[in-house]
Amino acid sequence: xxxxxxxxxxxxxxxxxxxxxxxxxxxxxxxxxxxxxxxxxxxxxxxxxxxxxxxxxxxxxxxxxxxxxxxxxxxxxxxxxxxxxxxxxxxxxxxxxxxxxxxxxxxxxxxxxxxxxxxxxxxxxxxxxxxxxxxxxxxxxxxxxxxxxxxxxxxxx
Amino acid sequence: xxxxxxxxxxxxxxxxxxxxxxxxxxxxxxxxxxxxxxxxxxxxxxxxxxxxxxxxxxxxxxxxxxxxxxxxxxxxxxxxxxxxxxxxxxxxxxxxxxxxxxxxxxxxxxxxxxxxxxxxxxxxxxxxxxxxxxxxx
Numbered sequence: 555x556x557x558x559x560x561x562x563x564x565x566x567x568x569x570x571x572x573x574x575x576x577x578x579x580x581x582x583x584x585x586x587x588x589x590x591x592x593x594x595x596x597x598x599x600x601x602x603x604x605x606x607x608x609x610x611x612x613x614x615x616x617x618x619x620x621x622x623x624x625x626x627x628x629x630x631x632x633x634x635x636x637x638x639x640x641x642x643x644x645x646x647x648x649x650x651x652x653x654x655x656x657x658x659x660x661x662x663x664x665x666x667x668x669x670x671x672x673x674x675x676x677x678x679x680x681x682x683x684x685x686x687x688x689x690x691x692x693x694x695x696x697x698x699x700x701x702x703x704x705x706x707x708x709x710x711x
Numbered sequence: 712x713x714x715x716x717x718x719x720x721x722x723x724x725x726x727x728x729x730x731x732x733x734x735x736x737x738x739x740x741x742x743x744x745x746x747x748x749x750x751x752x753x754x755x756x757x758x759x760x761x762x763x764x765x766x767x768x769x770x771x772x773x774x775x776x777x778x779x780x781x782x783x784x785x786x787x788x789x790x791x792x793x794x795x796x797x798x799x800x801x802x803x804x805x806x807x808x809x810x811x812x813x814x815x816x817x818x819x820x821x822x823x824x825x826x827x828x829x830x831x832x833x834x835x836x837x838x839x840x841x842x843x844x845x846x847x848x
Contacts, residue, residue, distance in 0.1 A: 573833050574826070576717070626825055627740050628713045636815045637744055640822035648830060 558660055559704050560584075560687060563610060566652035567700065571693065574645060575625050582690035582697075590686050590701045595619060596634050597672040598646040604664035606657070608704035609686075612646050618696030625695075634673050643669040713737045713825075718832045720840030725777060728770045729832050735763040736828060740821050749814040756817055763824070764800060771797065774839075783842055792835065796827055 564581060571577045592599070594613030602608050614622070620631040622645070623638045631638055647669045654664050686703035713733040719726050739759040742752055771793040778786045803820045807813070 574829050576715070626713070626829060627744075628737060629740055629744055631744070635744075635818060637740075637818035637822050640819045641826060644822055644826035648826065 559606060559657065559662075560689070560702055562653040562656045562660075563649070563700065563702060564689065565656065566649045567691065570645065570649045570652060574648070575622055575693075577625075577693045577695065580692045582692060584690075585688050586685050587688045587701065588685055590703060592672045593675060594699065595673070595675060596639060596642055598643055599670040599672065600646060600650045601667035601670070602650075602654075602664050602704060603667070605662040605707055606664050606704045607707050608702070610650065610704075611699075611701040612642075613699045613701070614642065615696055615698065618693075618698060621695040639671045639673055643671045713740075718829075720832075720836050720843075722777065722840055722843055725774055725836070725839070728766075728773060729836070732763075732766055732770055732828065733832075735759070735766050736821075736824055739763050740825065743814070743817050743821050753812060757812060760804070760817070760820075764804070767797060767800070774836075778839060781839075781843055781846060783839055785838065789835065789839075792831070796831070800824065 568579045571579050590609065590611050592611060592613060595616035596614045596619040598612045598614075600610040600612075602610065616634060619634055619638060619642055623629075623631050623641045626641065647666075650666045650669070654666060657664060684703055684705065686701045689700045689702065691698050691700060713736060714730050718729060718733075720729075739756070739762075742756045742759050745752070775786070775790055775793065778789060783789070800820070803816070803823075807816055810816075
C-alpha cells in the first residue's frame with residue numbers, strides 16, 4: 555500500500571465531510587491491523603477492483619451515524635434504520651468515487667462495487683488475509699475508523 | 712431545516728427554487744421518518760413524494776433555461792446529470808408502483824434523494840453561480 559493510495563481516500567473523506575456535513579476531519583495515528591472486522595455500530599464496506607484491488611471499511615459509532623444524518627436532513631434520528639444506513643452508504647460511495655477519480659490521476663484505473671452496509675458490531679468480513687491499515691479519524695461529532703486494504707493488481711494472484 | 716446558506720449560488724431565481732426543493736424533500740423525509748405506522752401514513756408519504764418529484768421537473772427545466780440564457784459552457788453535461796437523476800427517481804417510483812410502496816424502499820429513496828441534492832447543489836450548481844459572476848465581472 556502506497557501513501558498516495560491512502561491519501562486519496564483521506565483527502566476525499568475531508569472534502570466530502572466538509573461539503574456534505576460541514577465537518578473538519580483530523581487524522582489520528584495510523585496502525586497496522588491483522589484483519590478487518592466491522593467493530594462499530596454502522597459499517598460500510600467498499601470493494602475496489604481494477605489496477606488496485608481490495609476493500610475499504612468505514613466504521614461509525616451509533617451516535618455519530620445518527621448525528622451525520624441529522625446534519626444532512628435536519629431531522630432527529632434515534633435508530634440506524636434503512637434511511638440512516640442508506641444515507642451513510644451514499645456518503646461513503648461519494649467519498650469512494652472521489653478517491654478513485656484522484657487515483658486515476660496517478661494512472662490507477664479502478665472500479666468500485668456498490669457499498670455494502672453492515673449494521674451491528676463484530677461481524678467478520680471475509681477477505682484476503684492480508685494486514686490492513688487502520689486510520690482513526692476524528693470530527694467534532696465523534697470518532698470513526700477507516701480500514702484500508704489495497705494491493706496493486708499485478709502483485710497479487 | 713435542510714437548507715443551508717452555503718448552498719446559495721448567488722442567483723435569486725435558482726436559490727429560491729433550491730430552497731423550495733429542499734423544503735419539499737424535508738417534508739417527504741419527515742413523513743417517512745416520523746415513527747408512525749407505515750400503513751397509516753402511506754398516502755401522505757406518496758403525496759409528499761409526488762410534490763417533490765413535480766418540483767424537481769419544474770426546477771430542472773428552469774435551471775436549464777437559465778444556463779442556456781447565460782451561455783453556460785457545461786450546459787449539456789449538466790442537463791444529462793439532471794436527466795439521469797430524474798430517470799433514477801422515476802424508476803424507483805415505477806418499481807414501487809409494481810411491487811408496492813414499502814417503507815424500506817421509500818427510506819432508501821429519501822436517503823438517495825437527500826445525498827444527491829446536497830452534493831449537486833453543493834458542488835455542481837455552485838459552478839453555475841461562479842460562471843454567472845465571472846460574466847458580470
